[in-house]
Amino acid sequence: MRIPLVDLKIQYAGLENDMQAAVKQVFANGNYILGAKVTEFEKRFGELSGVKHMMGCSCGTSAIFLALQACGIKPGDEVIVPANTFIATAEAVSLIGAKPVFVDCEEETGLMDATKLSALINAKTKAIIPVHLYGQICDMDAIIAIARPKGIKVIEDSAQAHLATYKGRKAGSIGDMATFSFFPGKNLGAYGDAGAVSTQDDALAKQVKTYRNHGRESKYAHDQVGFNFRMDELQAAFLGVKLNHIEKWTASRRRIAARYREKLQGTGDIRFFRENSGNEAVYHLFVIRSAKREAIGAHLKEMGVDTGVHYPLPLHLQPAYQFLGYSKGAFPVSEKHASEMLSLPVYPEMTDEQVDYVCGQIQAFFKAAK
Ligand SMILES: *Cc1c(COP(=O)(O)O)cnc(C)c1O
Numbered sequence: 001m002r003i004p005l006v007d008l009k010i011q012y013a014g015l016e017n018d019m020q021a022a023v024k025q026v027f028a029n030g031n032y033i034l035g036a037k038v039t040e041f042e043k044r045f046g047e048l049s050g051v052k053h054m055m056g057c058s059c060g061t062s063a064i065f066l067a068l069q070a071c072g073i074k075p076g077d078e079v080i081v082p083a084n085t086f087i088a089t090a091e092a093v094s095l096i097g098a099k100p101v102f103v104d105c106e107e108e109t110g111l112m113d114a115t116k117l118s119a120l121i122n123a124k125t126k127a128i129i130p131v132h133l134y135g136q137i138c139d140m141d142a143i144i145a146i147a148r149p150k151g152i153k154v155i156e157d158s159a160q161a162h163l164a165t166y167k168g169r170k171a172g173s174i175g176d177m178a179t180f181s182f183f184p185g186k187n188l189g190a191y192g193d194a195g196a197v198s199t200q201d202d203a204l205a206k207q208v209k210t211y212r213n214h215g216r217e218s219k220y221a222h223d224q225v226g227f228n229f230r231m232d233e234l235q236a237a238f239l240g241v242k243l244n245h246i247e248k249w250t251a252s253r254r255r256i257a258a259r260y261r262e263k264l265q266g267t268g269d270i271r272f273f274r275e276n277s278g279n280e281a282v283y284h285l286f287v288i289r290s291a292k293r294e295a296i297g298a299h300l301k302e303m304g305v306d307t308g309v310h311y312p313l314p315l316h317l318q319p320a321y322q323f324l325g326y327s328k329g330a331f332p333v334s335e336k337h338a339s340e341m342l343s344l345p346v347y348p349e350m351t352d353e354q355v356d357y358v359c360g361q362i363q364a365f366f367k368a369a370k
Pocket residue numbers: 059060061062085086088089131157159160180181182183193194195
């Protein structure tokens with residue numbers, strides 16, 4: 001058996017006719033950027049996410065940049081981001097000229113540790129970016145309770161959490177703003193780069209809409225210096241097709257995660273991240289933890305199963321961020337997780353038989369290790 005970490009080709013095979021039809025429609029419409037398909041996708045995904053404004057853009061990284069810009073984040077400001085996330089979360093902060101300030105994660109969930117925020121806040125702190133890592137929403141009530149009284153904006157990085165829920169609310173509808181990535185491998189993925197910014201606030205939405213399109217008020221009236229962060233019609237059309245399936249795919253990811261938990265419970269030293277009560281995570285990734293991470297990964301590779309590590313080095317230890325002056329030991333939980341995490345295959349088309357094969361190989365590994 002050969003099981004990849006994600007399989008985008010098998011998904012495309014089931015969507016081919018609809019995708020070809022979408023391409024034909026876009027070419028026939030003759031409008032290729034920020035047209036009717038983008039508007040339609042924004043409306044539908046915005047409704048599903050429970051937000052007033054959903055605004056398509058060029059990728060998840062530019063979405064974070066746009067949200068920070070709309071929130072008025074400036075050079076010299078500080079923005080708190082988790083130490084364990086994809087680097088894009090911090091890059092957008094750096095690109096705007098602000099300083100990323102890292103925070104450790106919770107032992108049990110791997111998500112931003114809200115109890116560690118207050119100690120990091122000072123007069124320069126202007127925003128916090130909780131990342132709904134692996135598809136689970138952070139402790140938003142706790143984060144907002146700390147941020148709001150101080151006038152600090154909360155921007156949800158929902159790149160891995162499309163339609164995840166927290167106490168009945170959807171990812172992207174809880175903070176002041178939120179960002180999404182539609183990178184092909186994400187739960188809702190385009191066939192190229194794409195992203196979105198969401199907010200319930202009309203003024204913030206207006207700022208994003210003009211900034212993503214050269215600061216335009218109308219064609220040649222530029223209210224401010226903006227940039228080109230627009231979404232393509234083709235990507236929006238592809239995303240529109242996938243939106244018809246996303247809820248079914250999410251249910252499938254949850255089925256796979258539940259099966260992994262059930263089958264791997266008590267196997268060797270394996271531990272899972274907890275799904276908080278009140279949350280419905282969407283399992284962009286299914287992450288296990290073990291001191292034998294490297295050996296398990298090597299064994300699975302040999303048996304035809306791909307795995308990944310998300311992420312092997314916390315951001316404060318990345319060469320790119322050495323200039324911030326953090327040292328090893330600064331964020332012990334993130335550092336320990338980084339040495340123990342292993343992402344197992346999860347994609348909606350994965351069968352129970354495939355999940356069982358992965359689990360069987362992990363059990364065989366621990367039997368042989370005894
Ligand atoms: C994928 C990802 C991004 C960046 O999205 P792109 O579309 O690749 O620019 C940002 N944050 C997180 C947590 C991600 O997983």
